[in-house]
Amino acid sequence: MADAHSNNNHVPVLFSFSVFSRPSSVPVGSGYELLIQKFLSIYGYQIDVHRKLVLQYFSEEWGQYIDLPKGFTVSEKCRLRLVPLQMDIKTLGNLSPSTTVFFCCDMQERFRPAIKYFGDIISVGQRLLQGARILGIPVVVSEQYPKGLGSTVQEMDLTGAKLVFPKTKFSMVLPEVEAALAEIPGVRSVVLFGVETHVCIQQTALDLIGRGFDVHIVADATSSRSMMDRMFALERLARTGIIITTSESVLLQLVADKEHPKFKEIQNIIKASAPESGLLSKV
16 A cells, blocks of 8 residues: 555554545654644545544554544554534535435335335436436435346436445445545535335435434335335434435425526426325325
């Protein structure tokens, strides 16, 4: 590893931020300011400098990360991580095209006969994908064991998707997805939809909030085989701070203003109301 070498003047350090960890090195005696600059040089726009950040190092004595002591300098090989504190309540739940990514989860052909109101969530999913293309929002698409369950349904236009990947794990948060997220400067929010609500959607959402992302689940674009499973999953997720929302709410929040240059195109998508299936009455 070209950047992980050490010599008489440098010490190897593992720099961790969010879901990522990257080895590098710093001069012996580096303190807080130099370490922060090193984090910024490694992770760039992934770090929101407007949020309060806490620098921690891994204590072998305590077996966990602890806050950096006053006057700390690097003298030997160590592990450091940068932790953003909880975002300001005034920004919590806001969506912006420049900091948002859409996750489309397992909308596959073999699920069609089993998932309640599958046709309706396909229809709403189409709206979301169209909106993402108009607004330039990256889209990540998973397919659960496509060899046995088939590909994403043909009605879903995946043109321009940043990543379409197969999986066997229920959560979408896999190394290739983490790598794709690392390529999107400043991403904070994930808009999540697909199937099944109580399995892949739930596990993906919990993994994402555990990594510091703001998660919005689109209620009219997610379903399960059982409405009871769906209902309790959404209730549980809402209690963890995940935002349960609707497709129209998401799209209008992303444009935010009638004067937005893409407003009319988004308006055309939502001109006809989303299907009024039994989904929303079961939330």
